[in-house]
Amino acid sequence: MTSSPREPVRVVIVDSDPVFKTGLLSYVNRYPDLEVVKAAASASEAIMLADKFPSAIDLIVTEVRLRGACGFHICHHVNKLHLNIKTVIVTSQYTDEAIIWARHMHAHGFLRKNVEPKDIATSILSVCDGSYTWPVTALDAQLHDDKNRALTKTEEEILELLVKANMKPPEIALRLNRSEATILNHKRSIMAKLGVKDSIGLGKYEFLLDY
Numbered sequence: 001m002t003s004s005p006r007e008p009v010r011v012v013i014v015d016s017d018p019v020f021k022t023g024l025l026s027y028v029n030r031y032p033d034l035e036v037v038k039a040a041a042s043a044s045e046a047i048m049l050a051d052k053f054p055s056a057i058d059l060i061v062t063e064v065r066l067r068g069a070c071g072f073h074i075c076h077h078v079n080k081l082h083l084n085i086k087t088v089i090v091t092s093q094y095t096d097e098a099i100i101w102a103r104h105m106h107a108h109g110f111l112r113k114n115v116e117p118k119d120i121a122t123s124i125l126s127v128c129d130g131s132y133t134w135p136v137t138a139l140d141a142q143l144h145d146d147k148n149r150a151l152t153k154t155e156e157e158i159l160e161l162l163v164k165a166n167m168k169p170p171e172i173a174l175r176l177n178r179s180e181a182t183i184l185n186h187k188r189s190i191m192a193k194l195g196v197k198d199s200i201g202l203g204k205y206e207f208l209l210d211y
Helices: 018-028 043-052 071-081 096-104 117-128 136-141 153-163 169-176 180-194 199-203
Strands: 009-014 034-040 059-062 086-091 109-112
Touching (some): 009 018, 009 043, 009 117, 018 034, 018 117, 034 043, 043 059, 043 071, 059 117, 071 086, 086 117, 096 109, 096 180, 109 117, 169 180
Parallel strands (some): 009 034, 086 109
8 A cells, every 4th residue: 555645845935145045946846745835035024924824834944144034033933823834944154152042943953054955955854754953063052951941931021021121130129029139040041041141132032022
């Protein structure tokens, strides 16, 4: 008894570089198990497509550096609102910090942009079959478990007060009826998990609180 052929994985490619985007689109469409349903140039366009056609997209391949919002916004948005859509980052921004951010944004894979196109196609299929595609450096980063655990509800609340309300730890301590030492401990934990060194770095994560 032969198994039925699988339905093609429906892919959206997001990249502001038209040459790379067109080349990857052409290559991915050679695979019978893959179908590029749309190519986008910005995070806002990709998010609009996910919101408008959530059942018509299986996976989004995105660069980190895009016009306007970055690719991490796409990963965060679909993880919050469209759990059926998986995300794979293919980027020239191949740094430990970018890998840690990608994990926090719940991306399912992270690849260097100069890998062979067949490796990207293989990773897409692997992710849609339930696997994750991460470089060795991402596995090494897992050893620093403080950076890879999700923020707790309390930490999310404190992060919001820090970056949106622009409150200082003593003010937050009064608001939440906690000691200032407790708030400072939470702040250190948040910074370790997000991989930032100061309050300016925390401000970059304000978009996490918009959903």
